Amino acid sequence: MPNRRTARLASWQIWLLSLSGTGLWLTGAAWLLLHYYGQTEGDFGPEMNPLEPWMMKLHGFFLIPALLGIGGMFVAHIPKGWHHTAQRFAGIVFSVVLTVLVVTGYLLYYAGGETLREWSSLTHWIIGLTLPAAFLWHYINGQLVRRRRKAPAVHT
Structure with missing residues (x-):
């Protein structure tokens, strides 16, 4: 439970924001690496790495709890x-x-x-x-x- 007299976040909020923030950062960084350095050579030239769309899906997944946590900070x-x-x-x-x-x-x-x-x-x-x-x-x-x-x- 958060301390009602201070601005400190509750431990569950810290965990939610830490895990979702870490997930966002890692999936975003992974997408960047795949997008700019992970292309595969196809029959007609360079092609998108097949993991790239998955990184965006995971990035969006981690965004949901991050937005909930950020919204909670406004309270x-x-x-x-x-x-x-x-x-x-x-x-x-x-x-x-x-x-x-x-x-x-x-x-x-x-x-x-x-x-x-x-x-x-x-x-x-x-x-x-x-x-x-x-x-x-x-x-x-x-x-x-x-x-x-x-x-x-x-x-x-």
């Missing part, structure tokens, strides 16, 4: 965390990164023009690959802020 984590000004900037950056990924992922499937689709793809995979760094920054910053709050004041 307690973000509103309660807003009061922690030392952590606010890192949280905003992380939220923007997640928003860009959701929007560009949507555009990849539903954008009409090829130019918009190309830009969405490039933005999606570049930001997606950097997501672990954005998460670690938010998490480690939160740990440091928490430690500073708990540290006894030194009087001289």
Whole structure:
């Protein structure tokens, strides 16, 4: 159960977001490798790797619990965390990164023009690959802020 006085997530939320986030990152990275370096030679030239569509299906599968977890953060984590000004900037950056990924992922499937689709793809995979760094920054910053709050004041 989450601590009602802090912005800390419940352990089940941490597991849900960690597992789905890891699954998204791994399937996205695997798709990139297969798409750009895993083509097979067919009768008429290079062909898509047969695992590529499966990586996208798994990527979509992991997106479902990730979106549920992100939605859950809007209930307690973000509103309660807003009061922690030392952590606010890192949280905003992380939220923007997640928003860009959701929007560009949507555009990849539903954008009409090829130019918009190309830009969405490039933005999606570049930001997606950097997501672990954005998460670690938010998490480690939160740990440091928490430690500073708990540290006894030194009087001289």
